[in-house]
Amino acid sequence: MAIEIAFNILIGLGVLFYLAQAIQLPATDNPADVLGAGGFPIVIGIIALIGLAMITIHTIKEKRKVDIPMLNLRSIDGRMVFINVLVLAAYVGLLDVVGFVLATFAYLVAAPLSMGYRKPVVLAVFSSITTAVMTVVFGIVFYVPLPRGVEFFRDLSYLIY
């Protein structure tokens, strides 16, 4: 229950911040534009706050326990999800540094490992083939401008796609 209330409060704070920003939006020069740039955001923000208050009261009354494995690092499942989030964050961070090919290959090796997959040969074949197929299909056949990375990695990427 406490986690859900904390989550609702977090959303509520976000909505309050949104409302504070909406109120500060400049008035319009057009007198016919009664709502202006801030009118609609203020209305939806207030509805969201009322809804959140109702949900929080209901949560307190209900006292329902919610299991969030990602926040329970003592459990194996929780650790797996948490590590996977970190691996994905690293992948996203690396994309613009080392480029698509290397970052994707590294992710396709690291993510299954973080999920407990332990067949190194299969993993190596899967990661290599998937990276190659995706690079060829998206980068070469369909001209999707995949991330190239910086400096040396950028130059290297031009040799591939």
Added chain:
Amino acid sequence: MDIIIQSLAAVYNPMTLLLVSIGVLFGMVCGALPGLSTSMAIILLLPFTYSMDPVMAIVLMVSCYVGGSSGGSISSILLKTPGTPEAVATTFDGYPMAQKGKAGEALGLAVTSSSFGTIFSAIVMLVASPMLAQAALSFQSAEYFGLGLIGLSCITSIGAKNQVKAVVSVMIGLMVGTIGIDSINGVERFAFEQPSLLNGINYISVMIGAFAVAEVYKNIEEYRHVDTSLRTEQKVKIKLLKFSEMAKMWSSFIRGSVIGTIIGIIPAAGGSIASLIAYGSEAQDENANPKFGEGNPRGIIAPECSHNAAVGGSMVPTLTLGIPGSPVAAVIMAAFLIIGITPGPMLLREQPIMLNAIFLALITAALLLFVGGRFVTSQFGHILKLPYPLLGSLIVTLGVVGAYSLKNSFYDVLIMFTFGLVGYFFDKFKYSNAAVILGLILGEIIENSLRKQIIIGDGSGMGFFTRPVSVLVLTVAALTFLWPMMSKKLKKGKA
């Protein structure tokens, strides 16, 4: 008669039939792959059409449009990653069906419905193009606002378990939709001087994050405890509907197709809005078994019929008025201009064979969806046999490419990652990710139409109630919102 024979000869010759097949297959592959849109598929085909006969060129592109519109449902059903924006609503019931081991049935429903919707709209297009195009022009801001509200009425069904959480979710979607430059007066809103946020947040990256990435996180927790042998042993094979099965659900086919055709005709509305509205109208049935959102076949039929019917529908204003009925139709219209044909009222008089050829191409492409569907699905089916750690990683990688390729921007990948976490927690606390997407998709049309109508009315909102079409659309919107409550009261009264 002479024109009909010439049109038949223009389409039913080996070369054109080959082009229709290529168009459908290419469209389906691009539609099924997140990161490649139908518009992109048509743009990629464009250079090949320069030296073609104009009829052949247009037939190729229209076939690609049909294939692309249908292909999005394949990844929606199998991977919970909509390949195209139109396929968002298919995810709501398609993926739960696949999880129950009915992937083949769900794919069969999707292909049959897409085919039905395309044929339905093609017939409407041929019979009533000029008249419908004129009627569509009566749609102005007030009516668009009503249309947006009808789309939002979906929350009464997709958030059936907790309506208040669904409302808050949709409000959060609407809030995210207000980020960027206000299109009415150019004010920068909630962008915090970040250039990437000025154009707003693309709902595709949000969708990939909240649906696909969040689902991967959820499955990582569960896959070790779930017996996946059944899923890995079975071969995913499309199970096509029999006529008797179609007849049992005829109302869903017709309703979805009518909604899709009408919304397709309305300029700039498009298949994604059509499929959401069709899903919302279908999901009003509270007694449905299984419930909507838990793998109800009608939750696939309605949106699939609808967005493919929007293909033919969107061609009506494109051909007869020169106003594109959807973003993809805008690309096709540009192709018309490149090959030297100006769409508009004169096209019907000067190029009658062209209109008939497009009609025939739509029908042929719709029938070829069954062949293309079998092929693309069988390829995607192999992916499902992968152990979950490999499948989950592949889904995330496809999602990353899908998000990045939207604007070749790293920000979209960050948004995908962020909404992956948001989606995970929303799922745990029973908020509705689908409602967030709904708000994000419909936010722009609702806010802009509301404000435009008030500006047209010189600060007054009376225009919403003095325009007959607007009153009709708003009444339908109000009824769709209130129907679940009304039906409950009626049942209590009867009891």
